Amino acid sequence: MELICPAGTPAAFREAVEAGADAVYCGFRDETNARNFPGLNFSREELGEAIAYARRKGIKTFVALNTFMRAGHEDLWYQAAADAVHLGADALILADFGLMAHVAETYPEQRLHVSVQASASNPDAVNFLVEAFGAKRVVLPRTLTISDIARLARQIRCEIEVFVFGGLCVMAEGRCSLSSYATGKSPNMNGVCSPASHVRYRQDGSDLVSELGAYTINRFPRGEAAGYPTLCKGRFDIADASGYAFEDPVSLDVMDQIDALREAGVSALKIEGRQRGKAYVAEVVSALRKALDARPEERRALLARLRLLSEGQRTTSGAYEKRWR
Amino acid sequence: MAVDKPTLTLGPVLYLWEGEKWRDFYFRMADEAPVSHVVIGETVCSKRLHFADPYFPLVIERLVAAGKRIVLSTLALVTLERESQYVRSLIADSPYPVEANDLSALALLEGEPHWIGPLVNVYNAAAARVLAMRGARIICLPPELPASSIDEIVSQTPGVDFEVLAFGRMPLAISARCAHARAKGHIKDNCRFVCKDDPDGLPVKTLDRQSFLALNGVQTVSFTCQALLAELQDLVASGVGRFRLSPQDCDMVAVARLYDEVLQGRVEAEDGVARLRQIYPATPLSNGFHHGKEGAAWVARARNIAHGANA
Numbered sequence: 001m002e003l004i005c006p007a008g009t010p011a012a013f014r015e016a017v018e019a020g021a022d023a024v025y026c027g028f029r030d031e032t033n034a035r036n037f038p039g040l041n042f043s044r045e046e047l048g049e050a051i052a053y054a055r056r057k058g059i060k061t062f063v064a065l066n067t068f069m070r071a072g073h074e075d076l077w078y079q080a081a082a083d084a085v086h087l088g089a090d091a092l093i094l095a096d097f098g099l100m101a102h103v104a105e106t107y108p109e110q111r112l113h114v115s116v117q118a119s120a121s122n123p124d125a126v127n128f129l130v131e132a133f134g135a136k137r138v139v140l141p142r143t144l145t146i147s148d149i150a151r152l153a154r155q156i157r158c159e160i161e162v163f164v165f166g167g168l169c170v171m172a173e174g175r176c177s178l179s180s181y182a183t184g185k186s187p188n189m190n191g192v193c194s195p196a197s198h199v200r201y202r203q204d205g206s207d208l209v210s211e212l213g214a215y216t217i218n219r220f221p222r223g224e225a226a227g228y229p230t231l232c233k234g235r236f237d238i239a240d241a242s243g244y245a246f247e248d249p250v251s252l253d254v255m256d257q258i259d260a261l262r263e264a265g266v267s268a269l270k271i272e273g274r275q276r277g278k279a280y281v282a283e284v285v286s287a288l289r290k291a292l293d294a295r296p297e298e299r300r301a302l303l304a305r306l307r308l309l310s311e312g313q314r315t316t317s318g319a320y321e322k323r324w325r
Numbered sequence: 326m327a328v329d330k331p332t333l334t335l336g337p338v339l340y341l342w343e344g345e346k347w348r349d350f351y352f353r354m355a356d357e358a359p360v361s362h363v364v365i366g367e368t369v370c371s372k373r374l375h376f377a378d379p380y381f382p383l384v385i386e387r388l389v390a391a392g393k394r395i396v397l398s399t400l401a402l403v404t405l406e407r408e409s410q411y412v413r414s415l416i417a418d419s420p421y422p423v424e425a426n427d428l429s430a431l432a433l434l435e436g437e438p439h440w441i442g443p444l445v446n447v448y449n450a451a452a453a454r455v456l457a458m459r460g461a462r463i464i465c466l467p468p469e470l471p472a473s474s475i476d477e478i479v480s481q482t483p484g485v486d487f488e489v490l491a492f493g494r495m496p497l498a499i500s501a502r503c504a505h506a507r508a509k510g511h512i513k514d515n516c517r518f519v520c521k522d523d524p525d526g527l528p529v530k531t532l533d534r535q536s537f538l539a540l541n542g543v544q545t546v547s548f549t550c551q552a553l554l555a556e557l558q559d560l561v562a563s564g565v566g567r568f569r570l571s572p573q574d575c576d577m578v579a580v581a582r583l584y585d586e587v588l589q590g591r592v593e594a595e596d597g598v599a600r601l602r603q604i605y606p607a608t609p610l611s612n613g614f615h616h617g618k619e620g621a622a623w624v625a626r627a628r629n630i631a632h633g634a635n636a
Contacts, residue, residue: 102451125428125432128432143404143501178538181619189448236530
C-alpha cells in the first residue's frame, strides 16, 4: 500500500519525501483547495519545484483542487487545473462534477482521483465517477467500517485510498455547512472549516471560553487544556446535559488496522494534516513508513509514540469501528 | 428569464414522525395546501423506513387524487448494502420521478428525467450542466448558495427548472454517527428510534444557552428556519420557478398558503414575515446564506433597500 502524505509548505513537502512518502498531496495558495489557510500552500513556482524534486526521488505529487467552484468564477479552478497539469502533477484530487467534467474533457490523459469531499460512499456512486470522468482512485469518506470497505472494493473499478491518521471529520465530508452556518465560510465554498478569522477566546470568571462567530463552542475550567473551537468537536447542551454532542476532541488513528485494510483491498493510506508544521509531518510520515514496512508484531511499539502527536493525545478508530456510530 | 407561474413544492418530511401523524399530515396537505409537487419518502435514515411504509399507498393515492404531482425521495447517505439495494429497487420500481440525494441515485437515474435534491453539491453551472445532460430536469439548489451563485447557475443552465429552499430548518450535515441516539445514551445500531420523540428536531444549545442547531437522527439541521419571502420576487425574476417548503412540526397548510399569497403578490413580503413568525413562533427565521452571510443570520429587507440606495 502507498503512503500518501500531506504538505502545506515546500519545507513540509521535502520532509515528507525524505521521511518515506510514496506520494505527497498539496494545493495552491487560494480557495481551490480545502486547506485554504493563511500562510499555507504553494505558489505555481513552488509547486513546480516540489514536483521536480519529488520526481527525482521517485515520489509522486497529487494536487488537491477539492473545493466546489464558485459560480461565475470557474476560471480560478480551471486555471489551477491547467497549471497543475502543466507542472506535471501525477494526479488531481477533485470533488466537483463540473471540474471533473472539465478535466476529463480537456486533459484526458491526466490521472483523476476522487476527493473525500465528493462523498462517494457506495459502489454505484464510485462507479458513476469512474464511468463519467475516468476516475482512477477514490478517497473514501470517513463513514465506512473496514468490512464496508472490503465489500465496496469488490464492486468498484478503481483504487481505494483511505484516511488512517490525523484530523477526523465527524460529518460526511463535502456535505457539511455547519461552519458557514456559524461563520459564512465553509469547506465546500471557501476551503476552510471553523476558520481562525472567526475564532475568539475570552475569559469568563475562571473559565476560558472559545467562540466561533457568535457561538460558544467550548468552556474550559482553569486547568483544563483549551482546544481549537472546531465546530463539531465542541461541547454543547442537549436537553439538560452538557457534553461533546458530535465528537470528542480526538483524532483518527487506525494504523493498528493496516493488515485488515490491506486485505479489504485498500491501495493507499492517507495522512491528514496539510495545516501541520514540517516537524510534525517528518515525524508522522517516518513513523508510519516504518510501521508499514515492519512485521505486524513490531508495529505496536513503533506506533505508540505517535499517540503523543495526536490532537489532545487521544485517538479514535472513528467510523472504521462499528460502535463509533 | 423570469418565470410566469412560480409553484410550490412540499419537500420530504425529514424527521421521524409516527406513522399516523405522517399520514394525517399528508392527507391534510393533499386536501388543503396550494403546493403543486410533493417530494415524499425517507431521506435521512434507512432504519426508519418501516414507520411510513404501511401508510404510503394511501397517502400517495390521496395526494394524486388531489392533483399533486408525486416525486419520490431517496436516501442522503448510502453506505450499507441494504441501503444500496433499497435505492436501486426504489428507482427501478418507481412510477413517479425520483429525486437524487446522493451520488448513487444520481448514477442509477442516468437517462431518465429526474430531480436533484438540495443535498447534492451543485455549486456552479458546470456541475448543473453535467447533471442536466444525464437527465436532471429539476434541481433544488443547496441551501448554502448565495443569491449571486443562484443567479449565475440559473442563467447558465438552459433546459433545467430550478428550485430553492424557501421554508424550513436547513439541512447542514449528515454523519455515519447518530448524535441524536448518542444524546439519549444509545448508539446508532441500537437507537430505539429515539428521534421519534423530537418531531421537529432535538435542540442543541451552546454552553451559554444560545440556540444553535437541532439533531434529526444522523442529520444536523439549523436551529433557525430558512425563510425566503422578501427574496421571492427577485428569485422569480432571475428564473427560479419553484420554491420548496420543508415540513416542520407546525401548521404547514398555513405556511403553504402564506407563501402562495406572497408569490401571487396578494400579501406583502414584510407582512408575510410577520405572519410566518406567528405560524412558527418558537423558531427564529434566517436567510443569511442567501445574502452571502452566515447561515444563521437574518437580513431584514429594509436594510437591503438601504444598501441598494447607497450603492
